[in-house]
Amino acid sequence: MTGGDSTAPRYHHGDLRNALVDAGLAMLERDGLSALSLRALAASVGVSHAAPAHHFGTLEGLRTVLATVGFTRFEMVLREAGEAAPTDPVAHMRAAEQAYLGFARGQPTLFRLMFSAGLLDWTDGALQQSAGEARRQLSDLCGPAAAYRGLDDPTARLALEHLVWSTVHGRAHLAIDDKLDAASEDARALQAAGCDLAALLFAPHAGPR
Secondary structure (H helix, E strand, O other): OOOOOOOOOOOOOOHHHHHHHHHHHHHHHHHOHHHOOHHHHHHHHOOOOHHHHHHHOOHHHHHHHHHHHHHHHHHHHHHHHHHHOOOOHHHHHHHHHHHHHHHHHHOHHHHHHHOOOOOOOOOOHHHHHHHHHHHHHHHHHHHHHHHHOOOOOHHHHHHHHHHHHHHHHHHHHHHHOOOOOHHHHOHHHHHHHOOOHHHHHOOOOOOOO
């Protein structure tokens, strides 16, 4: 906290880092990524400008921590959606897709940051772990579809995962950029027409099962 400012908030030991993270996440969505800085973050919390540097090192370090928190929350959202969905793999995939889109719409700036190649330290162990756990949710989600389509080869299963991921991720970016019209956003209509991702993946086909 700032030395002589009696109005600055006081923190118990260990609370300041969490307060800075929460403030950083709020700043991202309120002001945009370009407004995020260590100095602006310090000012928003009412602490010395050196405090964020002590906890995060650099701006890249701060962004990396925020993205790590984002992936942790993202993984939880996907997992909880899957746990709440019926055991039917089609319903499971639809629930996970809606959770994916909902996360992106709810925190669009954080979502973009999480998948930015040049803004984060991807050698950071915590970031790798949280992103990897979210990635495993995708693998688990695609398992039933791969089995249904008879994809036993690891390369083919990975190709299916990439197909699902690129489809849902691309849709998420189109949604948060307001590029989709109302009809294409109507999940129930798409399901009824059999043209949503889950229906296409689990449609009868001539190949092996």
